[in-house]
Amino acid sequence: MAHRESHTAPLDLTQLRTFLAVHRAGSFTAAARLLGLSQPTVTTQMRALEEQLGRELFERQPRGVTPTAVADELAAQVAAPLDALSAVAERGGPGADQVPEPVHMAGPAELLCTRALPALAPLTARGVRLRVGTGLTDELLDGLRGGRYDLVIATSRPRGRALTSVPLGDEEFVLVASAAWADRIGPDRVAAEGADALRGVPLVSYAEDLPIARRYWRHVFGVRLTAQAAITVPDLRGVRAAVAAGAGVGVLPRYLCAEELASGALVPLLSPEDPPINTAYLAQRPGAPDNPHVSLVRERLLQAGRTW
Numbered sequence: 001m002a003h004r005e006s007h008t009a010p011l012d013l014t015q016l017r018t019f020l021a022v023h024r025a026g027s028f029t030a031a032a033r034l035l036g037l038s039q040p041t042v043t044t045q046m047r048a049l050e051e052q053l054g055r056e057l058f059e060r061q062p063r064g065v066t067p068t069a070v071a072d073e074l075a076a077q078v079a080a081p082l083d084a085l086s087a088v089a090e091r092g093g094p095g096a097d098q099v100p101e102p103v104h105m106a107g108p109a110e111l112l113c114t115r116a117l118p119a120l121a122p123l124t125a126r127g128v129r130l131r132v133g134t135g136l137t138d139e140l141l142d143g144l145r146g147g148r149y150d151l152v153i154a155t156s157r158p159r160g161r162a163l164t165s166v167p168l169g170d171e172e173f174v175l176v177a178s179a180a181w182a183d184r185i186g187p188d189r190v191a192a193e194g195a196d197a198l199r200g201v202p203l204v205s206y207a208e209d210l211p212i213a214r215r216y217w218r219h220v221f222g223v224r225l226t227a228q229a230a231i232t233v234p235d236l237r238g239v240r241a242a243v244a245a246g247a248g249v250g251v252l253p254r255y256l257c258a259e260e261l262a263s264g265a266l267v268p269l270l271s272p273e274d275p276p277i278n279t280a281y282l283a284q285r286p287g288a289p290d291n292p293h294v295s296l297v298r299e300r301l302l303q304a305g306r307t308w
Contacts, residue, residue, distance in 0.1 A: 015049045016078050017086075018042055019057065023075045024286055025145045026162045027064035034147040067161070079286070086290070099127070100293040106133035106140045107153030110236045110256055111171075111280065116153060119304035120297060128293045144285055150294045151301075154281045165283040168301065169308035171253040173216055173276040174261070175269045177201075178246045182267040185249075190269045195221040198269075202230035202248030204239050216251045219276040240266070253278075255308060280305075 021031035022042065032039045050057050057074070058065035067075070107116065112132060120130060133140070137154045144152045145162050158165045177185065181201065189197040195217055205213055210225055217225035231242050240257055243250040244265045252266075260266035282301055284294075 009052065011049070011052065013082075015045045017082055018045045019049055019071075020075060020078060020082055022046060022058065022065065023067050023071055024162045025147075026066075026160055027145075030064075030142075030146040072161075083286075100129075100291050102129035102131045103151065103291065103293050103297045104131045104133070104149045105151040105153070105297065106135060106143065106149050107280075108137075108155060108236075109134040110253075111153060113237075114256060115169075115304070115308055116301060120300055123293075123296055123300060126296065128296055130297070141283060144283055147285070150284065150291065151298060152283045153301075154283050155278060157279075157281055158283045162285070163283045164286055165281040166302065167305075168280045168282045169305035171255060171278050171280065171308075173212060173251050173278070174254050174257065175216060175220075175249065175251050176243055176257060176261070176266040177249045177269055178244055179264060179267050180246050181249060182269060185269065195223050195225075198249060203227050204231045204233070204242045204247050204250040205229040206232070206234060206236055206239060208232050212251045216276050219274075220270065220272050 018031065018035060018037070021034050022028055025031045025034060028039050028042045028046070031037075032042045035042070046057060053070070053074075055070040056068055057071040058067055105116075106112075112134060117130075117132070120128075124130075133143070133149065137152075137156055140149065140152045141154060141158050141163065143149050153168060154165065175190070185197060185201065203210070203213060205211075208229060210227070210229060214225045217223055230248050231239075233239055233242065236252060236256055239250045240252055240260065242248075243252075244260055249269065254261075257266050261268060282298065282305070284298065
């Protein structure tokens with residue numbers, strides 16, 4: 001199709017705002033939630049914009065939409081001006097004196113409770129209000145795309161154009177047991193025999209599919225973990241408590257069990273030269289409302305993350 005040199009009418013700002021929301025959210029449904037519109041309204045606006053441009057903007061997928069090259073080019077042109085207009089609208093106009101909205105953030109419960117919230121606590125003296133949610137990374141990132149959160153701490157790098165993310169910190173995983181179980185297994189036996197030394201030892205895990213333990217077995221022992229968990233609890237603090245009480249062995253982030261390792265309540269069964277490392281990311285939606293407290297929370301987390 002030949003390129004048109006000019007449009008017969010100016011592009012509609014409302015349609016452009018909706019287009020940018022779809023481009024960033026990756027779906028008509030998420031964009032509709034962000035804008036407070038119905039999905040049919042979003043669909044109608046996008047069809048009208050495509051008709052006026054004479055170009056397809058989005059390819060429909062089973063889950064969401066994928067922007068075309070034309071859409072990427074248009075988003076690059078309109079994002080900054082529309083974000084600037086939105087910032088003025090959110091403030092209520094020049095000189096408006098409004099109390100910033102609460103900052104909605106989410107992440108893994110353990111990391112939030114032991115690392116993030118203590119780092120953010122001093123911000124309450126500066127008037128920052130926090131509304132904190134917990135859950136699994138994929139669900140939380142969907143909420144971020146849909147406008148439910150301002151910031152999300154993710155345990156994997158977010159994919160797609162709808163989110164921006166930066167590394168927040170690394171966590172090292174440690175294979176641990178109580179002192180009693182460590183004695184029963186035997187000193188240095190895991191180093192000598194690998195996964196075979198743990199055959200028949202009860203396993204405490206975060207979930208039924210053993211996500212952290214499977215990664216440890218694959219990375220350190222080079223074998224596939226086929227055992228079933230003796231205990232599953234969807235909070236690593238619960239895994240820590242059960243293992244320390246003698247339920248079996250488990251794999252934990254070092255930051256979460258540092259005190260127990262120092263006191264002897266937990267014993268590391270192996271000290272590999274190359275332990276499994278996982279990077280946490282701080283994710284944010286581009287073009288989110290201009291809330292200065294979101295920036296305060298973000299900068300505080302990034303500063304604290306250097307010491308985690």
